[in-house]
Amino acid sequence: MPKWHPHREQMKLPEEFSVNPLYSREGEETIPRLRMRNQGMLPDTAYQIIHDEMTLDGSSRLNLATFVTTWMEPAAERLYAKSFDKNMIDKDEYPQTAAIEERCIRILADLWNSPHPDTTMGVSTTGSSEACMLGGLALKRRWQKARKSQGLSTESPNIVFSSAVQVVWEKFANYWDVEARYVNISPEHPYLDSQGVLDAVDENTIGVVPILGVTYTGLYEPVAEIAKALDDLQEKTGLDIPIHVDAASGGFIAPFLQPDLVWDFQLPRVKSINVSGHKYGLVYPGLGWVIWREKEDLPEDLIFKVSYLGGNMPTFALNFSRPGAQVLMQYYNFLRLGREG
Numbered sequence: 001m002p003k004w005h006p007h008r009e010q011m012k013l014p015e016e017f018s019v020n021p022l023y024s025r026e027g028e029e030t031i032p033r034l035r036m037r038n039q040g041m042l043p044d045t046a047y048q049i050i051h052d053e054m055t056l057d058g059s060s061r062l063n064l065a066t067f068v069t070t071w072m073e074p075a076a077e078r079l080y081a082k083s084f085d086k087n088m089i090d091k092d093e094y095p096q097t098a099a100i101e102e103r104c105i106r107i108l109a110d111l112w113n114s115p116h117p118d119t120t121m122g123v124s125t126t127g128s129s130e131a132c133m134l135g136g137l138a139l140k141r142r143w144q145k146a147r148k149s150q151g152l153s154t155e156s157p158n159i160v161f162s163s164a165v166q167v168v169w170e171k172f173a174n175y176w177d178v179e180a181r182y183v184n185i186s187p188e189h190p191y192l193d194s195q196g197v198l199d200a201v202d203e204n205t206i207g208v209v210p211i212l213g214v215t216y217t218g219l220y221e222p223v224a225e226i227a228k229a230l231d232d233l234q235e236k237t238g239l240d241i242p243i244h245v246d247a248a249s250g251g252f253i254a255p256f257l258q259p260d261l262v263w264d265f266q267l268p269r270v271k272s273i274n275v276s277g278h279k280y281g282l283v284y285p286g287l288g289w290v291i292w293r294e295k296e297d298l299p300e301d302l303i304f305k306v307s308y309l310g311g312n313m314p315t316f317a318l319n320f321s322r323p324g325a326q327v328l329m330q331y332y333n334f335l336r337l338g339r340e341g
Contacts, residue, residue: 213249
């Protein structure tokens, strides 16, 4: 097998590779890399091929670069092994897993000071990137409905964030036809501030996205300051511009280490928050969450009713089938660690 190289995607790999004869039927075999061969093979042979190739990967325990959890307790791993085959979307077949997802939503809504944590809306996702997409989509739809109700144009929506924003927001703007307005940061202005926001917003702004834990620096952008500036703007002009907080990194840190910091649903202008469960939620990838301040902050027409999985179930997600194990891992950590943990 060719020696591993950081740029192996540029290497010309052999069309076939040899299999150690330990598990093969008739001595050494060659296996095509890029097409399915006609004959099958023994389970241990297939395992050996894949296991050997995996040794060329880096060690996940040593990887601090991808912002994901690489270790969980043995008890959590046992629980994971018993639940990775549950399909999160099939809530009729796995009602208890669905109930645990709902408990996690309530716990997060309470943690982030929703005024109605028992009734507000939220959903688990495959990561905070999907959660951002859903939060941004809700902002766009709310803006469109408000503009239509006033007889105004719904063309040319824009969204405002700092130039240090995570790439998912660039994707959101691209995928959903929203103009991305970047407030440039610099050594003198290392994060999004209220003046930068006021210079960028207008009647077509669907929302402002401060970051609670900038990817490059870890800084918390001043959500309360930005909310106050937007409150003042509404009082002067009538423009009602909501905030979505991208708390992918900080959502599981600030409530515990900076409990006096006001950044969440204590601010009425904050309408939604996303967090990454597989960062400091300490769950294996991939898991994210998005929670809305109140039920009416998520437009009802974005929720679909699915009737062919055993019952009529509401769903709001970009993905459909996905494993339920990560949600159960999140609940495990809530139970295992508590607030003090």
